[in-house]
Amino acid sequence: MNRYRKPASSKPAGAYNLIVAARFRELRQLVPALRLKMTVMIILGILTGFSEMVGITFLVSLVFLLGQQGPVSGSAVAWLPAFFGGIDLSLSKPVLIGILIGSILFRIFLGFVNSLISSTVSHQINDSMRERLYAKVLTIPFQRFQNYERSDLINVIVTESYAASSAHASLVRLGVNFGTIVIFGAGMLVMAWPIALLALGFGFIHNFALGSFAGPYRRLGASALAAVEALTQLSWTTLQTLKAVKSFGLEKRHQQLFETLSNDVGHTWRRSDWMGATTSLLSEILTFGVILTIILSSQFLPVDFKAALSATILLYRLQPHIKGFDSQILRLYEMEASLQNVLSLLSEKDDVKQASQGQPVTRLVEAIAFHDVSFIYEHANTPAVRNLSFSIRAGETTALTGPSGSGKTTILNMILDLSRPTQGKVTVDGRDLANIDRTSWLQLLSVSGQDVELMEGTVLDNIRFRRDIPEEDIRWAADVACATEFIENLPEGFDEWLGDEAVRLSGGQRQRIGLARALAGRPQILLLDEATSALDEHTEMRVLSAMKEDPGRTLIVVSHRPAVARLMKNQIDLRPLPPPSTSTSRLG
Numbered sequence: 001m002n003r004y005r006k007p008a009s010s011k012p013a014g015a016y017n018l019i020v021a022a023r024f025r026e027l028r029q030l031v032p033a034l035r036l037k038m039t040v041m042i043i044l045g046i047l048t049g050f051s052e053m054v055g056i057t058f059l060v061s062l063v064f065l066l067g068q069q070g071p072v073s074g075s076a077v078a079w080l081p082a083f084f085g086g087i088d089l090s091l092s093k094p095v096l097i098g099i100l101i102g103s104i105l106f107r108i109f110l111g112f113v114n115s116l117i118s119s120t121v122s123h124q125i126n127d128s129m130r131e132r133l134y135a136k137v138l139t140i141p142f143q144r145f146q147n148y149e150r151s152d153l154i155n156v157i158v159t160e161s162y163a164a165s166s167a168h169a170s171l172v173r174l175g176v177n178f179g180t181i182v183i184f185g186a187g188m189l190v191m192a193w194p195i196a197l198l199a200l201g202f203g204f205i206h207n208f209a210l211g212s213f214a215g216p217y218r219r220l221g222a223s224a225l226a227a228v229e230a231l232t233q234l235s236w237t238t239l240q241t242l243k244a245v246k247s248f249g250l251e252k253r254h255q256q257l258f259e260t261l262s263n264d265v266g267h268t269w270r271r272s273d274w275m276g277a278t279t280s281l282l283s284e285i286l287t288f289g290v291i292l293t294i295i296l297s298s299q300f301l302p303v304d305f306k307a308a309l310s311a312t313i314l315l316y317r318l319q320p321h322i323k324g325f326d327s328q329i330l331r332l333y334e335m336e337a338s339l340q341n342v343l344s345l346l347s348e349k350d351d352v353k354q355a356s357q358g359q360p361v362t363r364l365v366e367a368i369a370f371h372d373v374s375f376i377y378e379h380a381n382t383p384a385v386r387n388l389s390f391s392i393r394a395g396e397t398t399a400l401t402g403p404s405g406s407g408k409t410t411i412l413n414m415i416l417d418l419s420r421p422t423q424g425k426v427t428v429d430g431r432d433l434a435n436i437d438r439t440s441w442l443q444l445l446s447v448s449g450q451d452v453e454l455m456e457g458t459v460l461d462n463i464r465f466r467r468d469i470p471e472e473d474i475r476w477a478a479d480v481a482c483a484t485e486f487i488e489n490l491p492e493g494f495d496e497w498l499g500d501e502a503v504r505l506s507g508g509q510r511q512r513i514g515l516a517r518a519l520a521g522r523p524q525i526l527l528l529d530e531a532t533s534a535l536d537e538h539t540e541m542r543v544l545s546a547m548k549e550d551p552g553r554t555l556i557v558v559s560h561r562p563a564v565a566r567l568m569k570n571q572i573d574l575r576p577l578p579p580p581s582t583s584t585s586r587l588g
């Protein structure tokens with residue numbers, strides 16, 4: 001997912017069954033307050049299994065016992081009538097029928113309660129995972145965020161977040177299966193211990209045989225995830241670059257690529273189904289083998305035939321639980337890759353400074369100053385900006401110029417507190433920006449860039465951008481940004497639905513919506529990062545002149561156009577100075 005993420009190891013971490021402990025540890029890390037609910041669900045599940053045993057299998061055994069005359073050799077069934085002490089078994093038939101019906105109803109009730117609880121807990125886990133993953137995307141440092149593929153982030157938040165609740169459900173079922181196996185095992189031990197021992201041996205062989213599938217399941221989980229990620233990424237980039245795809249006539253190529261990736265996804269899911277069918281078949285064959293062994297050897301075992309038959313029926317009823325136990329372990333292997341993705345995103349460190357940390361600021365009074373600032377991006381070899389010192393005075397207009405790649409956007413990102421200087425500091429009225437409350441600082445600032453990130457909604461929604469801004473401020477901002485003239489020509493005006501790409505708008509119109517969005521909050525400091533590059537020169541001058549009119553506003557404009565730079569009072573030129581000077585900035 002993360003471009004810098006280490007690939008998952010292809011070898012299982014430890015012995016087959018140890019994966020349960022690993023998943024449990026991870027789950028507790030993800031959902032700490034889960035132990036009580038999990039215990040309740042496991043107990044309810046075991047009770048369901050118990051009532052099933054009593055209600056069906058145990059009573060079948062008793063039916064045999066009712067017909068039994070005299071003591072039965074080699075088995076504990078001989079003392080079962082005594083176990084029901086003093087009851088005249090011929091009179092207890094209605095009672096037995098009552099118990100049978102009662103236990104079936106009890107099992108149905110427990111099953112219902114358990115499914116209600118499981119579904120509530122699953123939804124709680126899913127809600128909490130999605131919210132935490134989304135919150136993480138909002139709180140990781142912007143630079144780290146840029147290391148992620150957007151399509152992968154969507155996959156993790158929307159799809160893979162379910163891995164936690166699936167792991168939880170599997171662990172609960174595992175606990176239920178295990179508890180039921182123990183209870184059934186005890187029942188069999190009471191009825192026919194030699195058969196119980198045979199069943200125990202069968203359990204170990206079953207566990208061992210299915211253990212050989214652990215590696216393939218783990219790899220299958222990882223390749224299914226990779227296939228889905230590749231498919232989502234292709235769909236995402238096709239939507240993002242559809243115009244280019246059509247302009248280059250690449251529709252067929254994309255269709256072929258999609259079909260290949262889609263087949264990969266189908267192929268991994270088919271392999272998953274086949275593997276499920278194979279392990280199920282193996283489990284059935286093993287059970288059949290053990291039951292056949294019991295039947296064939298029953299005459300040699302020191303067990304009465306009827307007791308052997310009762311225990312065999314129990315074993316037959318037990319088989320789905322043994323199979324469930326092992327298949328849940330295999331599921332835990334399969335979901336490892338998704339769970340690791342969720343964990344790896346959640347373990348990202350949050351921004352060093354939270355939005356509400358630091359001293360609040362209400363106004364820029366003097367200046368924003370850079371003091372010997374250098375910045376190097378993660379995984380980059382050279383600094384994006386080096387030893388920069390300059391100051392931008394409050395209420396003045398400043399042009400930030402320089403060749404492409406000289407660090408203009410990087411500087412704006414540091415003013416926006418999206419990136420921290422690797423060396424040196426940025427100050428606001430003499431106070432280190434690192435110690436200023438980000439929320440209050442960002443209330444003074446607004447930014448508009450070359451590419452406007454539009455969202456699903458109307459023109460009004462796009463300018464308001466989920467902030468509490470009155471409509472008259474939006475209309476005022478649209479006026480200043482020279483946007484009203486084209487908005488009012490749209491069929492629905494400010495209520496025109498744009499869609500997230502706003503394909504019907506020209507580049508210059510989209511930029512004017514972006515400018516109106518930046519202005520609508522009436523910021524004291526406005527950062528324009530080539531935000532008027534798609535406008536014709538005349539409109540650009542009109543927009544910038546209108547923006548300059550507010551005397552209280554500090555305007556910082558990044559532009560490659562000399563005419564724009566001339567319109568500003570100051571100029572910071574990032575062209576490298578000739579050697580031997582090391583400083584790359586000067587205030588014009």
Ligand SMILES: Nc1ncnc2c1ncn2[C@@H]1O[C@H](COP(=O)(O)OP(=O)(O)OP(=O)(O)O)[C@@H](O)[C@H]1O
Pocket residue numbers: 143146377378380384402403404405406407408409410411
């Ligand atoms: N996220 C990033 N990771 C690594 N390097 C980056 C990242 N963003 C920018 N850079 C590098 O930092 C340098 C400065 O980039 P920046 O975008 O600040 O330049 P710019 O002056 O705004 O360029 P332009 O005028 O082309 O928009 C460039 O060499 C760029 O490749």
